[in-house]
Amino acid sequence: GMAGFSWLELACPAGSEPLVVAIFVTVYAVVNVAAGIVFGPGWFRGGDSFEVYAEVLARLSPLGRGADGRLAVRNPLAGLATMPQEPGIVGLLCLLLGSTAFDGISRWTAWTQLTGGLGTTQHIVVHTLGLITAVAIVSVLFVVAARTTVAARVRPGAVGSAGLPGAFVHSLVPIAIGYAVAHYFSFAMFQGQEGVLLASDPLARGWDLLGTNGARIDYGFLGSGVIAGIQIGAIVLGHVLGVVSAHDRAAELFRRRQLRRAQYPMMAAMVAFTAGGITLVTAQ
Numbered sequence: 001g002m003a004g005f006s007w008l009e010l011a012c013p014a015g016s017e018p019l020v021v022a023i024f025v026t027v028y029a030v031v032n033v034a035a036g037i038v039f040g041p042g043w044f045r046g047g048d049s050f051e052v053y054a055e056v057l058a059r060l061s062p063l064g065r066g067a068d069g070r071l072a073v074r075n076p077l078a079g080l081a082t083m084p085q086e087p088g089i090v091g092l093l094c095l096l097l098g099s100t101a102f103d104g105i106s107r108w109t110a111w112t113q114l115t116g117g118l119g120t121t122q123h124i125v126v127h128t129l130g131l132i133t134a135v136a137i138v139s140v141l142f143v144v145a146a147r148t149t150v151a152a153r154v155r156p157g158a159v160g161s162a163g164l165p166g167a168f169v170h171s172l173v174p175i176a177i178g179y180a181v182a183h184y185f186s187f188a189m190f191q192g193q194e195g196v197l198l199a200s201d202p203l204a205r206g207w208d209l210l211g212t213n214g215a216r217i218d219y220g221f222l223g224s225g226v227i228a229g230i231q232i233g234a235i236v237l238g239h240v241l242g243v244v245s246a247h248d249r250a251a252e253l254f255r256r257r258q259l260r261r262a263q264y265p266m267m268a269a270m271v272a273f274t275a276g277g278i279t280l281v282t283a284q
Contacts (some may be wrong), residue, residue: 052271060079102131104281141272145265185234235274
């Protein structure tokens with residue numbers, strides 16, 4: 001689901017066509033409804049990648065249910081730490097980070113110049129390989145960093161079936177959110193205006209329901225400096241929260257005398273993600 005959506009957005013030239021999107025949504029809905037009938041409600045908790053994605057993001061919410069079931073304010077990192085340690089979530093978050101990174105790369109002038117003259121088939125092949133490569137780099141970097149900490153002795157019973165990558169995968173959630181904000185903030189601010197303009201005349205009948213007839217997208221209401229500041233701030237904040245989350249988990253897994261040494265590989269991976277994210281934003 002999420003992989004197909006990412007491919008449709010980043011590798012398929014016709015991915016934004018209404019008919020293509022409608023076909024994708026229809027097929028996805030039919031497959032998930034059929035799977036839900038066969039496997040029951042449990043399918044949507046683990047088989048529907050968009051459901052899993054929404055649940056993963058919700059772990060970072062400042063609101064949660066207390067022991068009495070009532071809605072209460074909580075430390076977002078405390079909710080994040082309760083995320084299940086499952087192999088599928090590792091793959092999903094690496095896919096999110098890698099696809100967002102490739103989205104940034106595909107906007108580079110050098111990339112557009114390189115791929116601008118490609119035919120449809122060549123475009124699909126090159127962008128598909130680029131997407132796979134970006135996801136693979138993120139996955140290898142994270143998994144190797146997590147597994148390298150095996151050099152330190154883990155507390156018995158502290159790691160689930162997904163191993164150390166699963167134990168640390170929750171630290172990728174704020175990073176993924178930071179990447180998403182950085183890459184899509186300006187798009188949301190400017191194209192969001194287009195949505196309001198279209199809502200004023202949704203059927204192209206000449207209506208002016210919202211009184212915006214003749215209005216145009218205002219590209220000047222946010223300066224480039226403000227946009228850059230928000231983008232870099234989102235990346236840095238996401239990585240700070242990721243490092244804190246990884247540190248807290250390491251404190252649970254390793255003995256105190258091994259704690260500092262055990263964190264070096266994951267810290268190196270976090271620094272690489274931070275540098276890569278800022279590079280992607282500033283190079284556009």
